Amino acid sequence: MTDVVVIGAGISGAACAWELASRGVRTTLVERWHPAAMGSGWSLAGVRQSGRHPAELPLARAAVDRWAALDEALGAKTFYRRQGNLRLARTAAEADVIERLVREQSAAGLDIEFLGDHDAIRAVAPAIGPAAIAGSLCRSDGHADAVASVQAFVAAARRHGAELRVGERVLAIEIAGGRVAGVTTDKGRIAAGAVVLAAGIFGNELLRPLGLEVPLALHMVTVLRSTPTTRRLDQVIGVANADCAGRQEVDGRWRATSGVEPWHGELIDGDAPRVPCAAEALAGTVSKFGALVPEFRAARIAEIWAGLIDLTPDALPVLDAPAAAPQGLVIGMGFSGHGFCLGPVTGAILADLATTGASEFPIAPFGLARFGAMRGSAEPVTLHG
Numbered sequence: 156m157t158d159v160v161v162i163g164a165g166i167s168g169a170a171c172a173w174e175l176a177s178r179g180v181r182t183t184l185v186e187r188w189h190p191a192a193m194g195s196g197w198s199l200a201g202v203r204q205s206g207r208h209p210a211e212l213p214l215a216r217a218a219v220d221r222w223a224a225l226d227e228a229l230g231a232k233t234f235y236r237r238q239g240n241l242r243l244a245r246t247a248a249e250a251d252v253i254e255r256l257v258r259e260q261s262a263a264g265l266d267i268e269f270l271g272d273h274d275a276i277r278a279v280a281p282a283i284g285p286a287a288i289a290g291s292l293c294r295s296d297g298h299a300d301a302v303a304s305v306q307a308f309v310a311a312a313r314r315h316g317a318e319l320r321v322g323e324r325v326l327a328i329e330i331a332g333g334r335v336a337g338v339t340t341d342k343g344r345i346a347a348g349a350v351v352l353a354a355g356i357f358g359n360e361l362l363r364p365l366g367l368e369v370p371l372a373l374h375m376v377t378v379l380r381s382t383p384t385t386r387r388l389d390q391v392i393g394v395a396n397a398d399c400a401g402r403q404e405v406d407g408r409w410r411a412t413s414g415v416e417p418w419h420g421e422l423i424d425g426d427a428p429r430v431p432c433a434a435e436a437l438a439g440t441v442s443k444f445g446a447l448v449p450e451f452r453a454a455r456i457a458e459i460w461a462g463l464i465d466l467t468p469d470a471l472p473v474l475d476a477p478a479a480a481p482q483g484l485v486i487g488m489g490f491s492g493h494g495f496c497l498g499p500v501t502g503a504i505l506a507d508l509a510t511t512g513a514s515e516f517p518i519a520p521f522g523l524a525r526f527g528a529m530r531g532s533a534e535p536v537t538l539h540g
Protein backbone atom coordinates (compact mmCIF):
# COMPACT_ATOMS: atom_id res chain seq x y z
CA MET A 156 0.00 0.00 0.00
CA THR A 157 1.23 3.45 -0.92
CA ASP A 158 -0.56 6.81 -0.75
CA VAL A 159 0.07 7.86 -4.36
CA VAL A 160 1.26 5.98 -7.45
CA VAL A 161 2.92 8.24 -10.02
CA ILE A 162 2.96 6.73 -13.52
CA GLY A 163 5.94 7.83 -15.61
CA ALA A 164 9.40 9.09 -14.61
CA GLY A 165 9.71 11.93 -17.09
CA ILE A 166 10.26 15.38 -15.62
CA SER A 167 6.55 15.75 -14.73
CA GLY A 168 6.26 12.47 -12.83
CA ALA A 169 9.73 12.69 -11.26
CA ALA A 170 9.13 16.24 -10.03
CA CYS A 171 5.71 15.20 -8.69
CA ALA A 172 7.21 12.21 -6.87
CA TRP A 173 9.80 14.50 -5.25
CA GLU A 174 7.14 17.00 -4.19
CA LEU A 175 4.97 14.27 -2.71
CA ALA A 176 7.77 12.44 -0.92
CA SER A 177 9.22 15.65 0.50
CA ARG A 178 5.76 16.47 1.88
CA GLY A 179 5.75 13.13 3.71
CA VAL A 180 3.37 11.36 1.31
CA ARG A 181 4.10 7.66 0.69
CA THR A 182 4.88 7.63 -3.01
CA THR A 183 5.62 4.97 -5.62
CA LEU A 184 7.02 6.08 -8.99
CA VAL A 185 6.52 3.49 -11.73
CA GLU A 186 8.45 3.77 -14.99
CA ARG A 187 8.07 1.46 -18.00
CA TRP A 188 11.70 1.87 -19.19
CA HIS A 189 13.97 4.19 -17.18
CA PRO A 190 13.81 7.82 -16.00
CA ALA A 191 13.83 10.30 -18.92
CA ALA A 192 13.30 7.47 -21.43
CA MET A 193 10.88 9.51 -23.55
CA GLY A 194 9.96 13.19 -24.04
CA SER A 195 12.06 14.52 -21.17
CA GLY A 196 15.23 12.79 -22.35
CA TRP A 197 14.63 13.55 -26.03
CA SER A 198 14.14 17.25 -25.25
CA LEU A 199 16.21 20.28 -26.17
CA ALA A 200 15.66 21.15 -22.48
CA GLY A 201 15.15 24.84 -23.00
CA VAL A 202 13.79 26.63 -19.92
CA ARG A 203 11.80 29.33 -21.64
CA GLN A 204 9.10 31.87 -20.77
CA SER A 205 9.33 33.77 -24.06
CA GLY A 206 6.77 32.79 -26.67
CA ARG A 207 4.48 31.19 -24.08
CA HIS A 208 0.70 31.37 -24.34
CA PRO A 209 -0.63 33.92 -21.78
CA ALA A 210 -2.26 31.09 -19.82
CA GLU A 211 1.07 29.28 -19.49
CA LEU A 212 3.26 32.32 -18.84
CA PRO A 213 2.61 32.48 -15.05
CA LEU A 214 3.59 28.82 -14.73
CA ALA A 215 6.71 29.30 -16.87
CA ARG A 216 7.76 32.32 -14.80
CA ALA A 217 7.24 30.42 -11.56
CA ALA A 218 9.19 27.50 -13.03
CA VAL A 219 12.13 29.74 -13.98
CA ASP A 220 12.25 30.99 -10.38
CA ARG A 221 12.33 27.42 -9.15
CA TRP A 222 15.01 26.29 -11.62
CA ALA A 223 17.43 28.81 -10.08
CA ALA A 224 17.26 27.08 -6.70
CA LEU A 225 16.81 23.51 -7.90
CA ASP A 226 20.38 22.19 -7.63
CA GLU A 227 20.42 23.16 -3.98
CA ALA A 228 16.91 21.84 -3.30
CA LEU A 229 17.60 18.51 -5.02
CA GLY A 230 21.22 18.15 -3.91
CA ALA A 231 22.30 17.34 -7.47
CA LYS A 232 23.28 19.12 -10.66
CA THR A 233 20.65 19.92 -13.29
CA PHE A 234 23.20 22.01 -15.23
CA TYR A 235 20.63 24.81 -15.37
CA ARG A 236 22.03 27.98 -16.89
CA ARG A 237 20.09 31.25 -17.19
CA GLN A 238 21.76 32.39 -20.41
CA GLY A 239 18.87 33.58 -22.53
CA ASN A 240 16.72 32.53 -25.47
CA LEU A 241 17.17 34.08 -28.91
CA ARG A 242 14.34 33.76 -31.41
CA LEU A 243 15.69 34.66 -34.82
CA ALA A 244 14.20 36.01 -38.05
CA ARG A 245 15.62 35.22 -41.48
CA THR A 246 13.13 37.28 -43.51
CA ALA A 247 11.29 40.58 -43.09
CA ALA A 248 8.04 38.67 -42.52
CA GLU A 249 9.65 36.65 -39.69
CA ALA A 250 11.04 39.89 -38.21
CA ASP A 251 7.47 41.27 -38.11
CA VAL A 252 6.26 38.16 -36.28
CA ILE A 253 9.02 38.51 -33.70
CA GLU A 254 8.56 42.25 -33.25
CA ARG A 255 4.85 41.66 -32.52
CA LEU A 256 5.72 38.91 -30.04
CA VAL A 257 8.13 41.24 -28.23
CA ARG A 258 5.46 43.94 -28.00
CA GLU A 259 2.87 41.54 -26.60
CA GLN A 260 5.18 39.86 -24.14
CA SER A 261 6.74 43.11 -22.92
CA ALA A 262 3.19 44.29 -22.20
CA ALA A 263 2.72 41.10 -20.18
CA GLY A 264 5.76 42.09 -18.09
CA LEU A 265 8.41 39.78 -19.57
CA ASP A 266 12.03 41.01 -19.89
CA ILE A 267 12.16 40.52 -23.65
CA GLU A 268 13.86 42.87 -26.14
CA PHE A 269 13.84 43.24 -29.92
CA LEU A 270 17.18 43.04 -31.71
CA GLY A 271 16.61 44.93 -34.94
CA ASP A 272 19.60 43.87 -37.05
CA HIS A 273 22.39 41.36 -37.34
CA ASP A 274 24.90 43.54 -35.49
CA ALA A 275 22.62 43.68 -32.47
CA ILE A 276 22.38 39.87 -32.53
CA ARG A 277 26.13 39.40 -32.89
CA ALA A 278 26.73 41.72 -29.96
CA VAL A 279 25.06 39.17 -27.67
CA ALA A 280 25.80 35.98 -29.65
CA PRO A 281 28.92 36.23 -31.84
CA ALA A 282 28.42 32.69 -33.22
CA ILE A 283 25.24 33.68 -35.10
CA GLY A 284 25.72 34.08 -38.87
CA PRO A 285 24.36 36.79 -41.21
CA ALA A 286 21.26 34.76 -42.10
CA ALA A 287 19.70 36.13 -38.89
CA ILE A 288 18.49 39.68 -39.59
CA ALA A 289 16.49 40.33 -36.40
CA GLY A 290 15.47 38.55 -33.24
CA SER A 291 14.12 38.62 -29.73
CA LEU A 292 16.21 38.09 -26.63
CA CYS A 293 14.79 37.01 -23.30
CA ARG A 294 17.73 37.12 -20.92
CA SER A 295 16.00 35.29 -18.06
CA ASP A 296 15.32 32.21 -20.22
CA GLY A 297 17.88 29.42 -20.25
CA HIS A 298 18.45 25.67 -20.45
CA ALA A 299 19.27 22.63 -18.34
CA ASP A 300 20.46 19.09 -18.91
CA ALA A 301 17.50 16.93 -19.88
CA VAL A 302 18.54 13.61 -18.36
CA ALA A 303 20.48 14.97 -15.37
CA SER A 304 17.47 17.06 -14.31
CA VAL A 305 15.09 14.09 -14.28
CA GLN A 306 17.65 11.93 -12.49
CA ALA A 307 18.13 14.68 -9.90
CA PHE A 308 14.38 14.72 -9.16
CA VAL A 309 14.24 10.93 -8.97
CA ALA A 310 17.24 10.66 -6.64
CA ALA A 311 15.86 13.39 -4.36
CA ALA A 312 12.44 11.71 -4.29
CA ARG A 313 14.07 8.44 -3.28
CA ARG A 314 16.06 10.15 -0.53
CA HIS A 315 12.72 11.34 0.85
CA GLY A 316 11.45 7.76 0.83
CA ALA A 317 9.73 7.40 -2.55
CA GLU A 318 9.90 3.93 -4.07
CA LEU A 319 11.14 3.81 -7.68
CA ARG A 320 10.06 0.86 -9.83
CA VAL A 321 11.78 0.88 -13.23
CA GLY A 322 11.22 -1.57 -16.07
CA GLU A 323 7.62 -1.94 -14.90
CA ARG A 324 4.69 -1.04 -17.11
CA VAL A 325 1.35 0.08 -15.71
CA LEU A 326 -1.37 -1.82 -17.57
CA ALA A 327 -4.46 -0.39 -15.92
CA ILE A 328 -5.69 2.08 -13.33
CA GLU A 329 -7.90 0.24 -10.87
CA ILE A 330 -11.20 1.69 -9.73
CA ALA A 331 -13.36 0.58 -6.79
CA GLY A 332 -16.54 2.29 -5.63
CA GLY A 333 -16.05 5.25 -7.99
CA ARG A 334 -12.56 6.05 -6.80
CA VAL A 335 -9.01 5.08 -7.64
CA ALA A 336 -7.80 1.96 -5.84
CA GLY A 337 -4.32 1.59 -7.36
CA VAL A 338 -2.74 0.22 -10.52
CA THR A 339 -2.10 -3.12 -12.15
CA THR A 340 1.34 -3.50 -13.69
CA ASP A 341 3.08 -6.22 -15.67
CA LYS A 342 4.69 -7.22 -12.34
CA GLY A 343 1.64 -7.13 -10.05
CA ARG A 344 -0.70 -4.79 -8.24
CA ILE A 345 0.00 -1.60 -6.28
CA ALA A 346 -2.81 -0.38 -4.02
CA ALA A 347 -3.03 3.40 -3.64
CA GLY A 348 -5.52 6.10 -2.75
CA ALA A 349 -4.48 8.35 -5.63
CA VAL A 350 -2.84 7.94 -9.04
CA VAL A 351 -0.97 10.65 -10.95
CA LEU A 352 -0.89 9.91 -14.67
CA ALA A 353 2.27 11.47 -16.15
CA ALA A 354 2.88 8.89 -18.88
CA GLY A 355 3.35 11.35 -21.76
CA ILE A 356 2.16 10.12 -25.14
CA PHE A 357 1.02 6.80 -23.63
CA GLY A 358 -1.34 8.38 -21.13
CA ASN A 359 -4.42 7.74 -23.25
CA GLU A 360 -3.79 3.96 -23.18
CA LEU A 361 -4.65 4.14 -19.47
CA LEU A 362 -7.41 6.74 -19.74
CA ARG A 363 -9.50 5.16 -22.52
CA PRO A 364 -10.66 2.16 -20.43
CA LEU A 365 -12.02 4.74 -17.96
CA GLY A 366 -13.97 6.48 -20.73
CA LEU A 367 -11.59 9.47 -20.76
CA GLU A 368 -9.16 10.80 -23.35
CA VAL A 369 -6.89 13.79 -23.87
CA PRO A 370 -7.16 14.68 -27.57
CA LEU A 371 -3.60 14.42 -28.87
CA ALA A 372 -1.96 14.68 -32.27
CA LEU A 373 1.45 13.01 -32.22
CA HIS A 374 4.32 14.65 -34.10
CA MET A 375 8.02 13.89 -34.35
CA VAL A 376 11.13 16.04 -34.17
CA THR A 377 14.61 14.90 -35.17
CA VAL A 378 17.58 15.77 -32.97
CA LEU A 379 21.33 15.75 -33.74
CA ARG A 380 23.94 15.90 -30.99
CA SER A 381 27.64 16.49 -31.58
CA THR A 382 30.79 15.60 -29.68
CA PRO A 383 32.01 18.29 -27.23
CA THR A 384 33.65 21.30 -28.84
CA THR A 385 34.67 24.80 -27.79
CA ARG A 386 31.76 26.65 -26.21
CA ARG A 387 30.68 29.48 -28.48
CA LEU A 388 26.96 29.97 -27.81
CA ASP A 389 25.16 30.62 -24.54
CA GLN A 390 21.55 31.12 -25.61
CA VAL A 391 18.96 28.63 -26.82
CA ILE A 392 18.17 29.42 -30.47
CA GLY A 393 14.71 29.25 -32.03
CA VAL A 394 13.27 30.74 -35.21
CA ALA A 395 10.03 32.55 -35.96
CA ASN A 396 8.42 29.65 -37.85
CA ALA A 397 9.92 26.92 -35.58
CA ASP A 398 11.50 24.93 -38.43
CA CYS A 399 14.71 24.40 -36.41
CA ALA A 400 16.12 25.07 -32.95
CA GLY A 401 19.30 24.33 -31.06
CA ARG A 402 21.81 25.18 -28.39
CA GLN A 403 25.22 24.27 -27.08
CA GLU A 404 25.33 22.18 -23.93
CA VAL A 405 27.48 23.08 -20.94
CA ASP A 406 30.25 20.71 -22.12
CA GLY A 407 30.17 22.13 -25.67
CA ARG A 408 28.01 19.50 -27.41
CA TRP A 409 25.65 20.95 -29.98
CA ARG A 410 22.03 19.79 -29.78
CA ALA A 411 20.03 20.83 -32.87
CA THR A 412 16.44 19.92 -33.74
CA SER A 413 14.39 19.79 -36.92
CA GLY A 414 10.97 21.31 -37.33
CA VAL A 415 7.95 19.16 -36.65
CA GLU A 416 6.54 16.49 -38.93
CA PRO A 417 3.70 13.99 -38.51
CA TRP A 418 4.83 10.82 -36.72
CA HIS A 419 4.97 7.74 -38.96
CA GLY A 420 3.76 5.60 -36.04
CA GLU A 421 6.88 3.45 -35.63
CA LEU A 422 8.42 3.02 -32.15
CA ILE A 423 11.12 0.41 -31.54
CA ASP A 424 10.81 -1.16 -28.10
CA GLY A 425 14.03 -2.22 -26.39
CA ASP A 426 15.97 -1.04 -23.31
CA ALA A 427 14.48 2.33 -24.22
CA PRO A 428 11.89 3.38 -26.81
CA ARG A 429 13.40 4.63 -30.06
CA VAL A 430 11.69 6.47 -32.92
CA PRO A 431 13.39 6.07 -36.33
CA CYS A 432 13.94 9.47 -37.91
CA ALA A 433 13.74 10.64 -41.50
CA ALA A 434 17.01 11.18 -43.41
CA GLU A 435 15.47 14.27 -44.96
CA ALA A 436 14.93 15.85 -41.54
CA LEU A 437 18.64 15.39 -40.75
CA ALA A 438 19.71 17.20 -43.91
CA GLY A 439 17.18 19.98 -43.28
CA THR A 440 18.42 20.55 -39.72
CA VAL A 441 22.07 20.71 -40.77
CA SER A 442 21.17 23.21 -43.48
CA LYS A 443 18.77 25.39 -41.41
CA PHE A 444 20.58 25.40 -38.06
CA GLY A 445 23.92 25.58 -39.92
CA ALA A 446 22.76 28.74 -41.69
CA LEU A 447 22.10 30.37 -38.31
CA VAL A 448 25.19 29.01 -36.54
CA PRO A 449 27.76 28.43 -39.33
CA GLU A 450 30.26 26.55 -37.18
CA PHE A 451 27.65 23.88 -36.41
CA ARG A 452 28.31 22.56 -39.94
CA ALA A 453 31.79 21.40 -38.87
CA ALA A 454 30.51 19.61 -35.75
CA ARG A 455 30.99 15.85 -35.49
CA ILE A 456 27.60 14.27 -34.96
CA ALA A 457 27.73 11.57 -32.29
CA GLU A 458 24.03 10.83 -31.73
CA ILE A 459 20.81 11.11 -33.69
CA TRP A 460 17.31 10.47 -32.42
CA ALA A 461 13.72 11.47 -32.98
CA GLY A 462 11.38 12.55 -30.21
CA LEU A 463 7.60 12.62 -30.08
CA ILE A 464 5.45 15.64 -29.30
CA ASP A 465 2.00 15.28 -27.66
CA LEU A 466 0.06 18.18 -29.18
CA THR A 467 -3.34 19.09 -27.74
CA PRO A 468 -5.90 21.12 -29.74
CA ASP A 469 -4.86 24.39 -28.03
CA ALA A 470 -1.20 23.40 -27.51
CA LEU A 471 -1.70 23.64 -23.72
CA PRO A 472 -1.37 20.75 -21.27
CA VAL A 473 -3.95 19.05 -19.11
CA LEU A 474 -3.23 19.58 -15.40
CA ASP A 475 -6.37 18.38 -13.73
CA ALA A 476 -8.19 16.07 -11.36
CA PRO A 477 -11.26 15.99 -13.63
CA ALA A 478 -14.73 15.83 -12.13
CA ALA A 479 -15.60 13.23 -14.79
CA ALA A 480 -12.78 10.96 -13.61
CA PRO A 481 -12.82 8.57 -10.68
CA GLN A 482 -11.90 10.39 -7.48
CA GLY A 483 -8.16 10.35 -6.82
CA LEU A 484 -7.08 10.41 -10.48
CA VAL A 485 -4.80 13.30 -11.48
CA ILE A 486 -3.71 13.94 -15.07
CA GLY A 487 -0.56 15.74 -16.26
CA MET A 488 -0.20 15.27 -20.03
CA GLY A 489 -0.27 16.97 -23.41
CA PHE A 490 2.60 19.41 -22.87
CA SER A 491 2.68 20.04 -26.63
CA GLY A 492 6.46 20.35 -27.00
CA HIS A 493 7.15 22.72 -24.12
CA GLY A 494 6.71 20.79 -20.87
CA PHE A 495 10.34 20.45 -19.82
CA CYS A 496 10.67 24.01 -18.53
CA LEU A 497 7.45 23.68 -16.56
CA GLY A 498 8.60 20.49 -14.76
CA PRO A 499 9.29 21.94 -11.30
CA VAL A 500 5.88 23.67 -11.26
CA THR A 501 4.05 20.77 -12.92
CA GLY A 502 5.38 18.54 -10.15
CA ALA A 503 4.03 20.87 -7.47
CA ILE A 504 0.62 21.20 -9.17
CA LEU A 505 0.18 17.44 -9.63
CA ALA A 506 1.23 16.85 -6.02
CA ASP A 507 -1.25 19.52 -4.84
CA LEU A 508 -4.06 17.90 -6.83
CA ALA A 509 -3.21 14.42 -5.57
CA THR A 510 -3.19 15.48 -1.93
CA THR A 511 -5.81 18.26 -1.69
CA GLY A 512 -7.70 18.21 -5.02
CA ALA A 513 -6.75 21.85 -5.67
CA SER A 514 -3.69 24.01 -6.35
CA GLU A 515 -2.83 27.65 -5.73
CA PHE A 516 -1.27 27.85 -9.18
CA PRO A 517 -3.59 29.31 -11.88
CA ILE A 518 -4.59 26.02 -13.52
CA ALA A 519 -8.16 26.84 -14.61
CA PRO A 520 -7.11 26.93 -18.32
CA PHE A 521 -5.74 23.38 -18.14
CA GLY A 522 -8.86 21.35 -17.35
CA LEU A 523 -9.70 18.28 -19.41
CA ALA A 524 -13.33 19.38 -19.87
CA ARG A 525 -12.27 22.36 -22.03
CA PHE A 526 -11.88 20.10 -25.04
CA GLY A 527 -15.46 18.81 -25.06
CA ALA A 528 -15.75 16.70 -28.19
CA MET A 529 -12.79 18.46 -29.84
CA ARG A 530 -10.33 16.21 -31.64
CA GLY A 531 -7.07 16.76 -33.52
CA SER A 532 -5.21 20.04 -33.31
CA ALA A 533 -5.80 23.52 -34.66
CA GLU A 534 -2.54 24.89 -33.25
CA PRO A 535 0.88 24.72 -34.89
CA VAL A 536 3.67 23.17 -32.82
CA THR A 537 6.05 25.89 -31.67
CA LEU A 538 9.32 24.28 -30.66
CA HIS A 539 11.72 27.04 -29.67
CA GLY A 540 13.73 25.44 -26.92
Ligand SMILES: Cc1cc2nc3c(=O)[nH]c(=O)nc-3n(C[C@H](O)[C@H](O)[C@H](O)COP(=O)(O)OP(=O)(O)OC[C@H]3O[C@@H](n4cnc5c(N)ncnc54)[C@H](O)[C@@H]3O)c2cc1C
Nearest residue numbers: 163165166167187194195199201325355462494495496540
Ligand atom coordinates in the same frame (compact mmCIF):
# COMPACT_ATOMS: atom_id res chain seq x y z
C1 LIG B 1 12.87 16.99 -29.57
C2 LIG B 1 12.14 17.66 -28.44
C3 LIG B 1 12.57 18.90 -27.98
C4 LIG B 1 11.89 19.52 -26.93
N1 LIG B 1 12.36 20.71 -26.46
C5 LIG B 1 11.80 21.29 -25.37
C6 LIG B 1 12.35 22.46 -24.81
O1 LIG B 1 13.36 22.97 -25.28
N2 LIG B 1 11.75 23.00 -23.72
C7 LIG B 1 10.62 22.46 -23.17
O2 LIG B 1 10.10 23.00 -22.19
N3 LIG B 1 10.08 21.31 -23.68
C8 LIG B 1 10.65 20.72 -24.75
N4 LIG B 1 10.13 19.56 -25.27
C9 LIG B 1 8.94 18.97 -24.66
C10 LIG B 1 9.26 18.28 -23.35
O3 LIG B 1 10.39 17.47 -23.52
C11 LIG B 1 8.06 17.47 -22.88
O4 LIG B 1 6.90 18.28 -22.91
C12 LIG B 1 8.27 16.98 -21.44
O5 LIG B 1 9.53 16.39 -21.30
C13 LIG B 1 7.17 16.00 -21.07
O6 LIG B 1 7.53 15.42 -19.84
P1 LIG B 1 6.60 14.32 -19.18
O7 LIG B 1 7.28 13.91 -17.93
O8 LIG B 1 5.23 14.85 -19.07
O9 LIG B 1 6.55 13.14 -20.25
P2 LIG B 1 7.71 12.11 -20.66
O10 LIG B 1 9.05 12.68 -20.49
O11 LIG B 1 7.34 11.57 -22.00
O12 LIG B 1 7.56 10.98 -19.57
C14 LIG B 1 6.56 10.00 -19.60
C15 LIG B 1 7.16 8.75 -18.97
O13 LIG B 1 6.13 7.82 -18.76
C16 LIG B 1 6.64 6.53 -19.01
N5 LIG B 1 5.50 5.66 -19.30
C17 LIG B 1 4.68 5.71 -20.37
N6 LIG B 1 3.72 4.77 -20.27
C18 LIG B 1 3.93 4.12 -19.10
C19 LIG B 1 3.28 3.05 -18.44
N7 LIG B 1 2.18 2.46 -18.96
N8 LIG B 1 3.78 2.60 -17.26
C20 LIG B 1 4.89 3.20 -16.71
N9 LIG B 1 5.54 4.22 -17.31
C21 LIG B 1 5.07 4.68 -18.47
C22 LIG B 1 7.55 6.75 -20.22
O14 LIG B 1 8.49 5.71 -20.37
C23 LIG B 1 8.18 8.08 -19.88
O15 LIG B 1 9.41 7.96 -19.20
C24 LIG B 1 10.77 18.91 -26.34
C25 LIG B 1 10.35 17.65 -26.79
C26 LIG B 1 11.03 17.02 -27.82
C27 LIG B 1 10.56 15.66 -28.27
